[in-house]
Structures are given as C-alpha cells and as structure tokens.
Amino acid sequence: MWRYEKRLQYPVKISQTNPKMAQFIMSQYGGPDGEAGAAMRYLSQRYAMPYEKGKAVLTDVGTEELGHWEIIAAIIHQLTRNLTPKEIEESGFGPYYIDHTTGIWPQSAGGVPFNACEFQSKGDPITDLCENLSAEQKARSTYDNILRLVKDPEVCDPIRFLREREIVHFQRFGEALRDVQDHLNCRNFYAFNPAFDQNRENSLAK
Amino acid sequence: MACGCNENTQTSSQNNSLFSQIPQTQQNQQHQQSQPQSCQLARQVYETGFAIDDILLYLDTHPEDTQAMAYYQRLCQLYQNAIQMYEQAYGPLSITQVTGDIWNWIQNPWPWEGGAN
Numbered sequence: 001m002w003r004y005e006k007r008l009q010y011p012v013k014i015s016q017t018n019p020k021m022a023q024f025i026m027s028q029y030g031g032p033d034g035e036a037g038a039a040m041r042y043l044s045q046r047y048a049m050p051y052e053k054g055k056a057v058l059t060d061v062g063t064e065e066l067g068h069w070e071i072i073a074a075i076i077h078q079l080t081r082n083l084t085p086k087e088i089e090e091s092g093f094g095p096y097y098i099d100h101t102t103g104i105w106p107q108s109a110g111g112v113p114f115n116a117c118e119f120q121s122k123g124d125p126i127t128d129l130c131e132n133l134s135a136e137q138k139a140r141s142t143y144d145n146i147l148r149l150v151k152d153p154e155v156c157d158p159i160r161f162l163r164e165r166e167i168v169h170f171q172r173f174g175e176a177l178r179d180v181q182d183h184l185n186c187r188n189f190y191a192f193n194p195a196f197d198q199n200r201e202n203s204l205a206k
Numbered sequence: 207m208a209c210g211c212n213e214n215t216q217t218s219s220q221n222n223s224l225f226s227q228i229p230q231t232q233q234n235q236q237h238q239q240s241q242p243q244s245c246q247l248a249r250q251v252y253e254t255g256f257a258i259d260d261i262l263l264y265l266d267t268h269p270e271d272t273q274a275m276a277y278y279q280r281l282c283q284l285y286q287n288a289i290q291m292y293e294q295a296y297g298p299l300s301i302t303q304v305t306g307d308i309w310n311w312i313q314n315p316w317p318w319e320g321g322a323n
Contacts, residue, residue: 003300003301004300004301005255005299005300006298006299006300006311006316006317007248007251007252007255007299007317008317008318009252009255009256009259010252010256011248011252011320012318012320013320014320053266053267053269056266057263057266057267060262060263060266061263064259064263070317070318073318074317074318074319074320077318077319078318078319078320168260168263169263172263172264172266172267175267175268176266176267179267
C-alpha cells in the first residue's frame, strides 16, 4: 500500500514564474514519456512478474516515479503562480489556462491527455522489462530536450536530478532483465512466458 | 542524540568503497554544538532519505550484498535522527508521527509550495 511522506524527494524552490516553460515541462507530468506513465507502467506490470527481484524493482521504481510526478507538479505549480492575463496570452500557456486555469492536469506539452495508451503492461516479464528500458531512455531524452530550452538554474536543478534518476532506473531494469533470463533456459529465453505458461502444456515449444 | 563520529571514522578508514561515505551534512551536524539551522534540518532529511531511496533499488537487485546492507542500516539510523529533529521543528512528515493535541498534519506549507523547506 502507499503512505505519504509530506516532503518532496528533492526540493523545488522557484522564485521566477515562466508559463512558457511550464507548458514544456508539462510533458513530464502527463506526456507519453512522463512520470505518470512511468508510475502506472511499473506498478501495473508488477503483478505479472513471477520473480522476487523483478517485483521489488517494479514496485520500488514505480513508487519513486509517483514521487517524481509530484516534483514535476511542484515545478509547474511554482512556474505558474500569480500570472497576469498578458503573461498567459503571450507565453502560449493560453489554451491550457482556458481549460484548467493554473490547476494541474496531466497532458503532454502538445495537449494530448494522459491515457493508458502511453504505456504497456504486456504480461510477459521480458517484454515488460524491455518496455521499461526504453521508457527510461525516452524520459531521459525528454529531460535532455527540456534542459536545452530551460535556463533558470532553480528549474534546471530538480530537472537534472530527475534526469539522473532515469539513468539509474535504466540500470536497475537491466539487472532485473538479467535476473529473469537467469531463471529461463539460456538456449531459448522465449520458450514460454513464465508469467502465463505455468504448466508446459501451454508453452510454445513442446 | 548519540554522536556517531567514531563509527564514521572507523568505517571510512576501514573501507574506501562508496558504501562507507555518509552524507556530508550529517557528519558536520554531529560536530556542531549549537542548534542546527532550519535549512540544515531539511537538508539532512533530503540527503539521508534520498540515499535510502537509492540504495534500496540497488539492494532490490543485489539482496545479498552485505556491504550495501551495512550502508543501508547506517543510513536508516541517520534518517531516523534527521526526521526526528525535523519533525520537532516543523511538524509531522507522516501520519503516524502526529503529536500534540491538534491534527497539525493539515498545516501549511505543503511540499509543492516551495516554502521554507
């Protein structure tokens, strides 16, 4: 279950508002490669994971991603405080503001609402972990893109922290994948799906 | 609060690995005589808490690494101390740590507001 610790994993203190940047960073809140997708992905995949290390990694990284989702929200919240109508109109933040004022709502920078098509939970441990390796790289690339456009050090600081965590998560999923492979036949990892083919009668290779 | 200085020194000299490094602010804290500054309390919580978040993931894929376990255990101690001191000054960090006569869990600031901490 989840309890809440009343602090961010990493501090966010932004003194200068910037709704234009908020619009870009929004993608890490509700976009295709953002933290919400990451949390939903890993926390959903863990039920089909047959092995202990995998279950632990999926649970613990998924939980950390919820904390990152919160950090992104804090960044957007602080970037959009006390905006004037002029600032809203001139920054490109207008369309979002019309539907959400300065509330927080998960969508991509381009306006695509967050949805379950942003992630997969395939029910196959090898597939799921490969999906996750890819997801962490996509998140890293997104942070790279953000860092090219954002120059405020108070914003860059937590963004850089989040980017580094993606790299660590990538490493851990690689280790979890290795562990899954260690449980399987080294001559054919794909002989059966260990999450589904409990008895070999279901398996693909007879 | 017990000073863990000796333990830190021993560990550092015995072992140069990554796991012997305790977050720096905590070492400084243990040498201070005066009350730590407010941001120092928050910083210790962030640093020890994050170190635990990080070693936790390592232990998930390396559950039998005894060095990592020892590092984790030292961090938990430091973290417990850090949150105790933080909570005394700023109120509860978790719903099981609400003390006093009123439910001050609800009180501002909340973490996304970028307040003092």
